[in-house]
Amino acid sequence: MPTMRAALLDRYGPPEVLYEGRVPVPVPAPGEVLVKVHATSVNGGELAGRAGRVRLVTGGRFPQRTGIDFTGEVAEVTPGVRGPAVGDQVWGVLGRTLGSAAEYLAVRPGRIARAPRTVSLTEAASLPAGGTTGLTALRAHAGPRPGERLLVRGAAGGVGSVAVQLGKALGARVTALAGPGRLDFVRELGADEAYSYTECGPADLGPFDVIMDTAGTEHRAWRRRLAPGGRMVAISFDLDRKAASLGHLLASTVHGRARVRFFSGDPRHCLLTELAGLVDGGALRPVVDSVRPLAEIAAAHRALEAGGVRGKHVIRVAADETA
Known part of the structure; x- marks a missing residue:
């Protein structure tokens, strides 16, 4: 064989x-x-x-x-x-x-x-995993509208770098939260504002209409930074505190106007085709x-x-x- x-x-x-x-x-x-x-x-x-x-x-x-x-x-x-x-x-x-x-x-x-x-x-x-995740998170689960304020946590990573670009393509005003030394990088991707997570916490930023969270920590604190009717999409949660973290996510999908959507992507042919079109069309690199x-x-x-x-x-x- x-x-x-x-x-x-x-x-x-x-x-x-x-x-x-x-x-x-x-x-x-x-x-x-x-x-x-x-x-x-x-x-x-x-x-x-x-x-x-x-x-x-x-x-x-x-x-x-x-x-x-x-x-x-x-x-x-x-x-x-x-x-x-x-x-x-x-x-x-x-x-x-x-x-x-x-x-x-x-x-x-x-x-x-x-x-x-x-x-x-x-x-x-x-791009396939991170790109389809970012596309699904923003379009299907958060739906930022032109002019809305979008925060991307972990903006320099695989999913975050996609979310910054897609957020701009959807017309949102994008704030990127990334590590020190990567702020110019996320600005080059299209972020309107960029802050270091070592210097800015939940109390220092906001409010936001949409929060795209790729970091998986402090969900409760960041949820408080949502404007009325805001949406937060979490693609991960803290595995070291998974019971409390996941419990909060599940509760927030039911209670309150500022809800958290947590999802696990399962991309198929149509989504991959759409993603390829965004790359070939210049909206995503x-x-x-x-x-x-x-x-x-x-x-x-x-x-x-x-x-x-x-x-x-x-x-x-x-x-x-x-x-």
Whole structure:
């Protein structure tokens, strides 16, 4: 049976548990396509999974895989599949499983779409997960209107950098909260105002019509900074205080006018197609902090955990450096 390179872990732990190993090349089932992966990115949820902080979901069987989004090329199409063709450049996001940090993936056509034409597959790999999350959070769950005040917490990260750009495209007045040293960066993305989270807390800012929270902390304090009728979208919560944090989020979806929406994205073909259109139309650009080969995925996890990220850490899976 042919094998391929893939990122693996044999136990939960720090980034060093990750290594490049070999696993069988997947055989696509009827109705699936085989994608030759070019690149993937490192997302916050993968850090939690690797560390064992969500083991009720990831389980205790090893070796385990990592990686949720990807860019690549369709290598095989099974009978009955309509749309994708061999040779198409695509991007996508897996469902509730991990494993995109590998040379090949077998996926349903609904999980992929044509990749943007105006950027490389390496650059595009920074966007599928964060981009679809940001697009869904702002448009479907918060709906900022032209002229409304939008605060993006964690504005320099993978989702935050997308939210700043999309907020501006929707006509909002964007305030970015980011780490020191990244304020000029978020202004370049389109933020009207930028503040360091080390100098400004909830009591120092506001009110806002919409708060996009990618940090997952102090939800109660930030909710108080909402204007009457304001909306707060939280895409994460503090795993170290998850009971209290999640409890507040659930209660706030029911009580009060200033509500918090918490959601977990599940992007499909139509959303990925819309995201590609935003890139090709110039409303959204990928932001790549670093590009590393698959063998250095542990270093990419370590870099994301260290903070100070600007956009996404991308893992180049393809052996060549084209596209």
